Amino acid sequence: MQTALQALLFAPIAEDLAEVERRVQATVQTRAPRIAEVAAYVLGSGGKRVRPALLLLAHRLCGGTDREAALELAAVAEYMHVATLIHDDIVDNAAMRRGRPSANITWGPAVSVLAGDFLYARAIQMLVAHGDFAVLKAFADATVAMTEAEILELCWERNPDIPYEEYLAIITGKTAALFSAACRGGARAAGAPAEQVEALTEFGLNLGIGFQLVDDALDFMAHEELLGKPVGNDVKEGKITYPLIHLLQTGPAEVRDVLLKRLGRLPIGDGDVEAIRALVREHRADEATLAEAERYLHKARACLTPFADGPAKASLATMVDFVLQRRW
């Protein structure tokens, strides 16, 4: 199902995406065999390749013809994403990733720290070889934003007083920054004029914020079988996301009291997680989250308006719609 949808969404760039897939799954060139092993494991374990797809579609939308550059940059986007996933699994002490034991569990934190560092550094090398400072800057800025966001998230862990602005800063850095850099990279590689580059940068940013809001809603709404990963994880890990922020700020006082009591338990038990998830659904804070996501997705759609109609634009527009509808 996921694959069929992806095929539909990514039809205009199917061949290019397959080539990116071949490249990222090819043996990473390194004299340290263990790195190649970890990279192959993590890069070979599925993943939706949303960031490479965004980059390729942005490139296509701007009429880009430098296929080689777009393919390399698309691989960079996935390398950077995977590098952060590997490090996040250390940060969250996650046992599973994409349905398999995480690299952290399989090889231990030492190898995981270094494998993440390697993939990130290799991505920078590829950006240097590509030779466009604007693209390098976009990805470097995204990485700074990602690490800041992860730390901010740790700082606000289990703290129900997190203001919406901080939450927004976290999801912007965590997800939207790299979406945005990928779109910008695709537009730059196409030699697009400045206003198109900016429009796509803005598109990626809003799409990413919407995407993460939906992700945060799904943690409360989804069933594990459909999502393909455990639900209720954010609650369990003490991450206070939009559905909870919204319910804490707008829900009845007695609901707030129950939430604070359950969120205050250390550790938060499975019963607490289920009770909190049920409250969020009962008070429609999940739907409020999707409505908030829609605000950003609406902005994303508006960023596409100036572009000429065609398969790439249709694909990106469908992606925006799909982000809201996805239940995986």
Add this chain to the structure above:
Amino acid sequence: MQTALQALLFAPIAEDLAEVERRVQATVQTRAPRIAEVAAYVLGSGGKRVRPALLLLAHRLCGGTDREAALELAAVAEYMHVATLIHDDIVDNAAMRRGRPSANITWGPAVSVLAGDFLYARAIQMLVAHGDFAVLKAFADATVAMTEAEILELCWERNPDIPYEEYLAIITGKTAALFSAACRGGARAAGAPAEQVEALTEFGLNLGIGFQLVDDALDFMAHEELLGKPVGNDVKEGKITYPLIHLLQTGPAEVRDVLLKRLGRLPIGDGDVEAIRALVREHRADEATLAEAERYLHKARACLTPFADGPAKASLATMVDFVLQRRW
């Protein structure tokens, strides 16, 4: 003592080095306060600032006048070094760093992973702002080499069959790559002609290899009080460095047998460490290591020959001598 020697060594760049010190110890600009805290802790805990000094001296040697660029790149070199130290402490599970509890112990691996990522990404941002692709490439290549070397080191851990070539690859990546990038960066920032840039790149590489060989010898030779850090650490952690490789390959069969037996114990006890260290000294494998270091330091000196005499050249030449003599 250390400070007096450093003052002498770094006299021509004393003011610039003090300015770098102010910059790296200034609050790191970030919206995640915890990052600034970790960065301040790690950057404020001493360190010899060898890499910034090399960069500034290389810049001076080539007649550079772009002080601002040199200062920024010197800070980059230290940020990159410190980022790898923070991650290394996770890799080695080190309790202490520069005489204080490591960041890994103080804040835990989650914050440490992210703080290292942040400092590295910030360094890349600064290199992008500097705007010289050749310098960016030098530092990006050094980072790839550093992560590869760290993984190689893990792969060869506790393995007495490690060939000299692999050991050389490890110390080259671990230490010499960043020394070399720092020297190259200084020369480039000075607008030096290609042959001077290459000479200083080569200088840094050989100095770094010599430096690490001496470091590895000191783990067997030094006293803890003088070195300011625990001795025998490499042996304890199962790192087979030059003194052991040399003794295993050239020592009498009975010494080899004793070494293999003691190195094979898990964990290697304090008694084993002291016995192994004593054997290395008894069979002068520590001195053989210094002789090997001298081969590289000799090459480093030769790289300076084409440059005109002056305070910067004298400083760099003294550094080479000092690397061999240092007992800290």
